[in-house]
Amino acid sequence: MNKRKQDQVFAYPRLSKTDLLFVRIGGSGLGNLLFIWARCLSRSKREGWQPVWPTWQSFKPKNWRVNPYDHRTYGGLFQPTAVYISGWRKPLTLARHRWVKESDIGSAPPPPGTVVEFRGMEGKFAPFLHDHALVHRELLRITRPQHLAGYEAIEAAPIGIHVRRGDFVQQDSYEKMLNIDNSLLPLSWYVDALQAVRVRVGADVPACIISDGTDQDLAPLLILPNVIRVEFGSALADLLALSRSRLLIASGSTLGMWASYLGQMPTIWHPRKLLQNVLLGEAGFEFEWAPGDAMPEWLAGWLAANDPMT
Numbered sequence: 044m045n046k047r048k049q050d051q052v053f054a055y056p057r058l059s060k061t062d063l064l065f066v067r068i069g070g071s072g073l074g075n076l077l078f079i080w081a082r083c084l085s086r087s088k089r090e091g092w093q094p095v096w097p098t099w100q101s102f103k104p105k106n107w108r109v110n111p112y113d114h115r116t117y118g119g120l121f122q123p124t125a126v127y128i129s130g131w132r133k134p135l136t137l138a139r140h141r142w143v144k145e146s147d148i149g150s151a152p153p154p155p156g157t158v159v160e161f162r163g164m165e166g167k168f169a170p171f172l173h174d175h176a177l178v179h180r181e182l183l184r185i186t187r188p189q190h191l192a193g194y195e196a197i198e199a200a201p202i203g204i205h206v207r208r209g210d211f212v213q214q215d216s217y218e219k220m221l222n223i224d225n226s227l228l229p230l231s232w233y234v235d236a237l238q239a240v241r242v243r244v245g246a247d248v249p250a251c252i253i254s255d256g257t258d259q260d261l262a263p264l265l266i267l268p269n270v271i272r273v274e275f276g277s278a279l280a281d282l283l284a285l286s287r288s289r290l291l292i293a294s295g296s297t298l299g300m301w302a303s304y305l306g307q308m309p310t311i312w313h314p315r316k317l318l319q320n321v322l323l324g325e326a327g328f329e330f331e332w333a334p335g336d337a338m339p340e341w342l343a344g345w346l347a348a349n350d351p352m353t
Contacts, residue, residue, distance in 0.1 A: 054159045056080045086161075096133055100117060189276070196284065203288025205296070206261060212226055234264055253281045254272070
């Protein structure tokens with residue numbers, strides 16, 4: 044191995060405990076995986092480390108049973124750029140060097156020839172919150188073209204609604220739903236939120252739903268005027284499409300958080316489901332809302348001012 048490679052520090056986002064370098068067994072959903080990738084990207088850029096391409100491809104048998112909409116294999120979503128060590132060089136690099144955990148790196152830089160292993164979603168967006176431009180740019184660069192359709196669609200509705208179903212759990216009480224992550228939100232909340240926005244604006248502003256639920260699940264929303272359901276073929280494509288909304292009504296999921304972070308648009312959350320502030324601009328643009336609350340007065344002006352057709 045040449046001296047330049049020996050002098051480098053490598054950064055590897057390990058997305059699952061069982062990582063066979065060409066496929067993973069099990070692991071988290073896309074939103075959680077992106078935390079590891081983005082944290083690694085941000086610190087690599089800051090420290091001058093050489094990133095190694097993560098193993099995106101996954102096999103998780105449970106998802107074939109509980110989530111027919113998306114089996115979450117994540118194969119074919121991304122392609123490495125020249126920034127990453129990939130292909131045959133990836134296993135060679137990871138096998139030849141000593142690994143250390145990200146959490147074990149102190150104030151002193153790791154010695155040359157070290158692989159820094161990134162795991163977990165510690166801090167969620169906090170470690171890279173202000174690197175929004177870097178994360179947004181690099182995510183688009185590694186996304187395969189077929190998954191950019193929703194992001195590039197200029198006719199996207201002003202209001203995006205993310206209804207997470209899939210493997211989220213229907214709780215047997217309202218309090219449990221509020222306090223337990225990955226709980227199904229009542230469809231009535233999405234309906235009420237959209238209607239409250241429209242009352243504030245004074246018009247049936249078009250809205251699009253992105254969801255891993257069935258049309259039957261979404262019926263209370265789909266029967267409303269100027270509401271359509273859109274699908275772009277993958278969780279990544281749907282995420283990028285949501286990020287182009289001018290206003291987001293979010294589910295209590297990390298995918299919804301990612302859409303809000305990437306798009307930096309005003310975002311409405313169910314009570315107790317705004318887990319972390321991810322907007323860098325105007326204070327108050329991300330807020331929790333319950334039926335009966337007043338929608339902010341600035342919403343009408345915001346949607347009008349950010350209408351690309353005006």
